[in-house]
Amino acid sequence: MKPPLVKRLWKSFERTRVGRSIFRVGLPESRLERSRAMISSFLLHVQPAKVSRRSLRPGYTLGLGLISLYLFLILIATGVLLMFYYVPSTDQAYNSMKDLQFVVSAGLLIRNMHRWAAHLMVVFVLLHLCRVFYTGAYKRPREFNWVLGVGLFLLTLALSFTGYLLPWDQLAYWAITVGTSIAGYAPLVGQKLRFLLLGGHTVGQEALIRFYALHIIVLPGVAGLMIAVHLWRVRKDGGLSRPDEPGDLVEQVESGQLPANKTYGLMELARGTTPQVGKDPEEEVSAWPHLVFRELLLFLLVVAVVLFLAIFWNAPLEEFANPVHPPNPAKAPWYFLGLQELVSHSAFWGGVVVPGLLVTALLLLPYLDRKRAGIGRWFARERAVANTIFTLCLVAAVVFTVIGTFFRGPNWGWVEPWKQPPAVTEGP
Amino acid sequence: MNSSIPSNEIPRRGFFQLTLGWIAATLASAASAMAAVRFLVPNVLYEPSQRFKAGKPEDYADGSVTFLEDERVFIIRKGNAFRCLSAVCTHLGCTVNRIKTGYHCPCHGSLFNNQGKVIGGPAPRPLPWFLVTLSKDQRLVVDKSRVVNGDKYLVV
Numbered sequence: 001m002k003p004p005l006v007k008r009l010w011k012s013f014e015r016t017r018v019g020r021s022i023f024r025v026g027l028p029e030s031r032l033e034r035s036r037a038m039i040s041s042f043l044l045h046v047q048p049a050k051v052s053r054r055s056l057r058p059g060y061t062l063g064l065g066l067i068s069l070y071l072f073l074i075l076i077a078t079g080v081l082l083m084f085y086y087v088p089s090t091d092q093a094y095n096s097m098k099d100l101q102f103v104v105s106a107g108l109l110i111r112n113m114h115r116w117a118a119h120l121m122v123v124f125v126l127l128h129l130c131r132v133f134y135t136g137a138y139k140r141p142r143e144f145n146w147v148l149g150v151g152l153f154l155l156t157l158a159l160s161f162t163g164y165l166l167p168w169d170q171l172a173y174w175a176i177t178v179g180t181s182i183a184g185y186a187p188l189v190g191q192k193l194r195f196l197l198l199g200g201h202t203v204g205q206e207a208l209i210r211f212y213a214l215h216i217i218v219l220p221g222v223a224g225l226m227i228a229v230h231l232w233r234v235r236k237d238g239g240l241s242r243p244d245e246p247g248d249l250v251e252q253v254e255s256g257q258l259p260a261n262k263t264y265g266l267m268e269l270a271r272g273t274t275p276q277v278g279k280d281p282e283e284e285v286s287a288w289p290h291l292v293f294r295e296l297l298l299f300l301l302v303v304a305v306v307l308f309l310a311i312f313w314n315a316p317l318e319e320f321a322n323p324v325h326p327p328n329p330a331k332a333p334w335y336f337l338g339l340q341e342l343v344s345h346s347a348f349w350g351g352v353v354v355p356g357l358l359v360t361a362l363l364l365l366p367y368l369d370r371k372r373a374g375i376g377r378w379f380a381r382e383r384a385v386a387n388t389i390f391t392l393c394l395v396a397a398v399v400f401t402v403i404g405t406f407f408r409g410p411n412w413g414w415v416e417p418w419k420q421p422p423a424v425t426e427g428p
Numbered sequence: 429m430n431s432s433i434p435s436n437e438i439p440r441r442g443f444f445q446l447t448l449g450w451i452a453a454t455l456a457s458a459a460s461a462m463a464a465v466r467f468l469v470p471n472v473l474y475e476p477s478q479r480f481k482a483g484k485p486e487d488y489a490d491g492s493v494t495f496l497e498d499e500r501v502f503i504i505r506k507g508n509a510f511r512c513l514s515a516v517c518t519h520l521g522c523t524v525n526r527i528k529t530g531y532h533c534p535c536h537g538s539l540f541n542n543q544g545k546v547i548g549g550p551a552p553r554p555l556p557w558f559l560v561t562l563s564k565d566q567r568l569v570v571d572k573s574r575v576v577n578g579d580k581y582l583v584v
Contacts, residue, residue: 206473
């Protein structure tokens with residue numbers, strides 16, 4: 001049987017002088033070439049040449065980390081496009097949003113994609129965190145990668161929050177006013193932090209330019225770097241976690257300590273677990289095409305979903321920001337509404353103690369929970385206690401967020417979303 | 429000591445060099461970090477001054493609570509003691525109104541007593557008291573950037 005036309009055309013291009021100068025290894029045919037294709041290409045070498053069949057099972061990771069990465073890439077692509085029109089000034093910001101909506105070709109679509117991808121990223125980074133917890137994948141030697149992941153989760157929130165102000169409409173203005181007020185509740189440094197963040201006492205031009213700088217370069221730069229380290233550590237820490245992996249690192253052996261009458265292979269000098277330790281060759285398949293194909297497919301799926309949302313639902317844009325006229329109720333972005341709900345009960349406990357303890361607990365988790373049992377399996381019975389505690393915290397966070405989002409009306413009073421909202425009483 | 433065998437001991441000169449190097453590196457990093465943070469603190473604010481003159485003490489009647497609309501504060505006089513209370517609700521920044529028992533926020537219904545303490549509603553913190561001083565030309569000066577305890581008075 002002859003190979004398909006596309007493949008034959010590609011092959012003949014590869015054989016040309018230009019083709020050979022671009023691709024160090026052509027379209028791989030043999031097992032050896034498949035490995036070489038992976039390790040000799042800049043874009044592919046981040047990944048192993050061989051992956052275990054287990055890691056490819058979609059039911060284990062659900063692709064949540066990869067989806068988060070794809071959303072980040074979509075956000076960068078659309079964000080850079082938006083930057084060509086957006087002006088970070090209180091006079092012009094809102095107008096540039098209107099321009100994007102009504103004048104710029106595909107401006108509305110790009111902005112919608114950016115907004116929905118941002119919301120999705122908050123959701124998927126959180127889901128990814130949950131997956132890693134429920135599969136016990138944060139334990140040695142992956143402790144530090146979990147810490148990096150928690151950092152990336154906080155960065156995702158910060159990225160979304162700083163972007164929220166930029167449209168300079170009522171929604172943006174008051175969400176940031178309320179959100180930074182919550183930050184101001186932190187003891188000792190709270191008010192100073194808020195002042196530093198806003199560059200003043202109220203949300204104004206200084207705050208807008210600061211949020212802009214943070215949103216377009218500082219936070220994405222730090223996040224991009226941390227994502228790179230995060231991915232690199234996934235490989236260096238031995239690939240995806242699995243139940244049968246060796247618990248302890250291979251001890252580093254000083255060359256002087258080796259007995260002279262024995263020969264050693266290099267693998268015995270290598271430090272740490274590698275993806276190959278304790279693995280059977282039969283469990284493995286070539287990353288090309290098995291892994292690469294699945295990744296491309298998932299990318300297409302993510303783009304398709306974001307496009308679908310962006311085509312059928314528009315990102316909200318309310319009227320021009322009005323500092324003397326707060327909406328009632330004034331709400332923070334949805335992912336902070338659980339926090340706002342807590343703060344409405346007690347500023348100190350809800351705004352400082354609970355979030356502070358949660359973040360601290362997440363950061364310390366891999367160093368406190370050191371039991372080796374139940375790694376690499378979903379909801380392992382051996383981890384019932386940890387899973388129960390985590391689930392309770394998660395459910396509480398979701399319940400508070402849902403209450404803050406749907407059940408709070410004017411004066412932060414209780415409303416039932418399926419009923420007609422009560423008449424809003426205006427402030428002075 | 430045989431010079432051909434590497435030793436783990438650090439010679440005295442090396443130790444001092446190392447210590448000096450670390451101290452210099454730490455100081456340089458700390459100074460750079462401080463300069464960066466200081467750079468981010470604005471020296472000029474394009475917003476109304478936090479410190480303002482509130483007129484002569486005689487302008488306020490004994491036992492009165494006077495609302496200054498532009499500055500959003502209450503000037504409270506009792507005998508010859510003066511205090512200044514913020515009129516900005518600590519919940520979300522609306523202006524509170526004076527009522528018999530204290531202060532009431534019309535936005536989200538927070539209630540404060542005469543001491544500015546929260547007695548109802550979503551406000552998380554009491555209304556802050558601001559430092560009141562007397563200028564050389566005998567005017568009250570309020571500094572909204574300096575919060576004081578409610579029992580601190582300016583006695584004129």
